[in-house]
Structures are given as structure tokens and as C-alpha cells.
Amino acid sequence: MxxxxxxxxxxxxxxxxxxxxxxxxxxxxxxxxxxAPFGVPFSLTRQDGQPISEQAFRGKPTALFFGFTHCPEICPTTVYELTGWMNAVDPDKSKLQAFFVSIDPSRDTPELLGTYLSNVTDRITGISGDPKKVEEMARGFKVYFKKVPSDPAKPDGEYTMDHTASVFLMDKEGRFVGTIAYGENAETAQQKLKNLIARN
Missing domain, CATH: 1.20.5 (Single alpha-helices involved in coiled-coils or other helix-helix interfaces)
Known part of the structure; x- marks a missing residue:
């Protein structure tokens, strides 16, 4: 025993x-x-035709979101609101940076994306490139997106894109800090950006 x-x-x-x-x-x-830095390494193209990699998300706090220029509501609203929030918390444009990655690169060339953004803001840089590389990058950042035909009977015809609508927030080391949800209260969104700045 x-x-x-x-x-x-x-x-x-x-x-x-x-x-x-x-x-x-x-x-x-x-x-x-x-x-660890959020996301995966990538090699894509800025709206001005210059190459861009994950290193662009270092050195400054970053707001990053994914969308497409044919988006009827979410993307233009996000571009407009994010620009306003950034102007409010970082008026001299020295503390924050923002990027818009197109998840529809077949239609959104870097040039088209640049025109789309420059009509509204100078605070957000567009990113596009080879569709396969864009897909790999977006998946690596845990972004959901899916092509949805306007007419299911014509899968190769007109289409829209379902996609993650949140803005990702990263610190100056590229580490994930949080998100701003689509439709978030403006005061809450601005406070999140202030908190992001204060971390760095």
C-alpha cells in the first residue's frame, strides 16, 4: 500500500x-x-508606381484597411472618416500614416487607386499589384474577401467584393494594437488613434 x-x-x-x-x-x-509584427512580408506597388513592402508599416503608427474603388459605401466612407480622424488627432501629419490595400487589383491598378484617393485625401496611400501577391498579403493579414457576381448566372460578368471592413491599427514596430470598426463612433475612433500615438 x-x-x-x-x-x-x-x-x-x-x-x-x-x-x-x-x-x-x-x-x-x-x-x-x-x-512580432502583424501580417506577412509582401512586395506590392504604391499608387505612385513605386514598390512597397511590409517595411512601410514600420517607424510610425499605422492605420491599414482593405477595400476596392468600386465599393458603393464602406470604402468611400472609411476613406472620408479616417482622413477626418487623422486630421483631428495629427493635424501636422507627422505622427500617423495610413494605407488602403485594394482587394480588387484586377480593376484597381495603382494609378486608378491613386486617382480615387487623391480626389478625397492626401493622408492615405493606396497599395495594389499582382492579384496573386495581393491575395497572399491580404490572407496573411487575416482579411476576409470574396468576389460576388452581380448576376449569379454570369459569374464572369460584373461583380462586387465582400470584405473585412475594419481598420487595423499597428504600432511603429508593425505590431497589431487593435481595430476601428466600420461605423464606430467618431470620438471613440479618434481616442483609439490618440492611444496609438501615445504608445510610440
Whole structure:
């Protein structure tokens, strides 16, 4: 009976040690992920035709969102509102930067994206490029998007895009900080941008 108790105590100690090790490894992995830059490396094209990579999301706090120029409501609203929020919290344009990645690069050439944005703002830089590379980049940033034919009977005809509508917020190291939801209260959105600036 005494031997059984000893075995049970040893087994309990081993199990406790194993659980502690697993917990510590999981904690370290979570910490590493939190400290790592958000998204994946990419090589795409700015609206001015110049190359751009994930390094553009370093050095300054960044607001990043994904959309397309044929978007009827969400994208133009986001461009307009984000510009206003940035002007309110960073009027001298020195503390924040913003990017709009097209998830419809087949139609949204860098030049077209630049024209679309320049009609509204000088605070947001457009990003487009090779459709396959854009898809890889967007998926790497955990963005949902899907082509939706206007007429299901004509899948190769006119279409729109379903997509994630949130603005991603990243610190100057490119790490994920949070989001601004579509339709977010203006005061809340501006406070999130102020908090983002204050982190850096």
C-alpha cells in the first residue's frame, strides 16, 4: 500500500511538472506572437508606381484597411472618416500614416487607386499589384474577401467584393494594437488613434 502511495505521489509530481512546462511554453509563444509584427512580408506597388513592402508599416503608427474603388459605401466612407480622424488627432501629419490595400487589383491598378484617393485625401496611400501577391498579403493579414457576381448566372460578368471592413491599427514596430470598426463612433475612433500615438 505504501509503494502505491509513493508511485501516485511521483506520478502527480510528474504531471504537475508537465502541466507547468506546457503552460510556460504556451505563455512564451503567446508573448512572442504579441511582440512580432502583424501580417506577412509582401512586395506590392504604391499608387505612385513605386514598390512597397511590409517595411512601410514600420517607424510610425499605422492605420491599414482593405477595400476596392468600386465599393458603393464602406470604402468611400472609411476613406472620408479616417482622413477626418487623422486630421483631428495629427493635424501636422507627422505622427500617423495610413494605407488602403485594394482587394480588387484586377480593376484597381495603382494609378486608378491613386486617382480615387487623391480626389478625397492626401493622408492615405493606396497599395495594389499582382492579384496573386495581393491575395497572399491580404490572407496573411487575416482579411476576409470574396468576389460576388452581380448576376449569379454570369459569374464572369460584373461583380462586387465582400470584405473585412475594419481598420487595423499597428504600432511603429508593425505590431497589431487593435481595430476601428466600420461605423464606430467618431470620438471613440479618434481616442483609439490618440492611444496609438501615445504608445510610440
Amino acid at each position: 505504501k509503494t502505491v502511495r509513493i508511485v501516485l505521489v511521483v506520478l502527480a509530481a510528474l504531471m504537475a511538472g508537465l502541466f507547468f512546462w506546457l503552460w510556460r511554453e504556451a505563455s512564451n509563444q503567446t508573448k512572442s506572437l504579441a511582440e
